[in-house]
């Protein structure tokens with residue numbers, strides 16, 4: 016039976032891959048840092064990683080990537096002089112658990128040495144109340160009297176992919192506090208880790224050796240007695256405390272935490288998690304597998320949600336390590352943002368502020384990237400400054416060892432529109448124009464300006480076209496009129512007009528200042544013209560299929576199996592110049608289907624059906640972003656079982672780790688927050704059938720047969736609802752704090768819902784699905 020609030024395993028050693036994998040699956044994070052799911056005594060060989068959010072470093076010509084901190088969670092226990100490790104054959108039992116309720120990692124390992132059995136327990140969390148703080152409770156007990164030693168402190172042997180990023184690592188010990196101070200290589204930013212313990216074990220001896228700043232407790236343990244040690248570690252980087260040196264900030268924090276005590280720290284942390292779950296949980300009755308996987312996905316998102324006020328975003332591999340350069344892709348806006356927007360808008364604000372904060376980087380990219388580009392061309396792989404971390408030769412060919420020219424950086428232009436759409440969506444869902452006024456409107460106008468400089472006006476056809484791009488399907492590069500891209504570009508122009516109209520009505524003086532600052536007023540009519548005359552490939556009148564890009568339908572048909580059979584290397588990249596997929600119709604990930612999902616209110620069911628059926632057998636799902644798009648559209652076209660399969664694929668990706676670990680020669684393993692967000696979207700938008708229209712919320716349930724009920728919270732325009740769907744009824748429970756009356760269309764029935772007035776609507780699975788669509 017699946018546990019609904021935890022996962023556990025009895026494995027602790029094994030191959031390098033399995034240790035790596037558990038490091039991902041059992042990681043914990045708190046938005047400021049991620050701590051991989053490794054064991055107390057592990058080191059860099061086991062890929063221990065404390066990956067910091069928002070601080071990056073480059074060594075030489077290697078990839079710039081996030082900084083991993085020294086490990087303040089390190090402990091090594093010895094029994095009668097034998098150091099214990101879960102990697103050795105002294106292990107007789109092991110169990111480790113990740114608790115979803117409070118994002119806590121626990122291990123219990125029993126070691127046997129010389130006929131004695133020692134049990135080591137530890138329980139670790141990264142505080143969501145004090146984002147620089149980690150807390151560990153360790154306990155040991157032995158079944159016989161024994162000499163036990165506990166060496167605990169900070170290990171500054173650091174696992175890096177392209178490091179070493181920290182230099183001048185300096186250990187210090189004073190007043191029973193440990194510290195390691197360091198500087199990054201590139202910008203010489205200070206990073207410091209401090210550690211304090213609270214224990215009744217008595218005195219300890221300093222032990223600084225082999226890049227570990229430790230203290231050692233040695234004592235004679237009595238049989239059966241439990242010896243406890245609480246550990247507090249803090250990680251500060253220069254940006255966390257501009258006024259105070261990071262070492263001081265870290266030392267002060269561990270002292271404060273120790274004074275408060277581990278239990279109080281945990282109580283604060285757990286209370287905050289409880290309120291997160293109260294807002295964001297999705298409850299599925301009747302399907303434990305789906306419930307566990309979905310909840311795990313939500314845990315992942317909530318753990319990596321940026322710290323309030325940080326204006327940080329979530330990288331494509333979250334905080335699970337340095338993979339993908341710790342970079343932020345379109346994954347955030349298109350796949351993760353909806354979850355936060357509809358359940359936890361304060362976190363959506365941070366994600367959007369990140370794009371506002373990095374606007375100058377996007378401007379620099381437009382200026383340097385292309386002939387006459389203007390405005391904001393957002394980075395395909397964005398780090399702290401918004402400059403593009405994506406290289407022109409971003410993939411290594413495992414066959415020849417050569418670098419392959421890819422055009423992700425210079426041609427995947429839909430990224431700017433993805434950002435613009437996200438900012439507008441925040442306004443549409445929350446009704447709050449703060450983000451627009453605090454830089455979002457500027458971003459949107461600059462994105463429209465970029466697209467105008469990128470678009471071509473074809474006089475003979477009387478239309479604008481977007482040429483020479485990569486759409487979401489990265490196997491076909493430099494294509495013309497990619498349906499997804501054109502639709503996003505057209506929407507960006509439309510949004511630019513809508514933003515101006517909104518500000519004109521509500522904040523005319525601010526608008527005037529903004530238009531003057533950007534010197535853009537004269538360009539607005541051109542944006543409006545582009546919004547009206549930009550070409551977006553339409554469904555074929557007979558087949559209803561939308562051609563992914565010009566010429567796609569003339570390519571050769573090929574199945575995934577056929578191409579896989581031709582591969583000469585298991586990690587061979589199927590795209591770029593010579594890739595096997597290039598001359599064929601095989602696509603890497605949802606592209607037209609992605610567009611149909613993004614603009615799902617605009618396309619009729621028949622078009623969705625025709626395209627889903629056409630593209631689905633031609634999609635490799637070579638990206639973790641693909642399955643949820645197919646899942647969501649499948650729910651709308653009566654492909655319930657396929658929808659469910661794709662849903663599980665999305666929701667279990669990080670639990671089961673069935674994903675590519677290499678693309679070409681590049682290691683890409685780690686967690687998949689976009690798929691986690693896709694799992695939420697599939698549950699709520701897909702099976703729940705939630706669609707937010709202009710003035711009402713549509714709920715058109717299409718639950719998988721075995722789900723007895725689906726329950727979730729939804730925030731809308733500052734109010735909150737708890738929605739519960741069963742096979743025959745939908746109930747909408749407004750929060751007691753709601754201020755407005757809201758219009759709903761529930762299973763085809765218009766209802767309104769205000770505070771104190773919950774609504775229940777009967778429906779039957781047999782009722783025809785309402786597509787909520789209008790033809791375009």
Ligand code: BGC
Nearest residue numbers: 331344345346489637638640
């Ligand atoms: C996908 C992109 C995605 C990136 C990061 C690539 O494999 O094709 O769409 O943004 O991974 O997840």
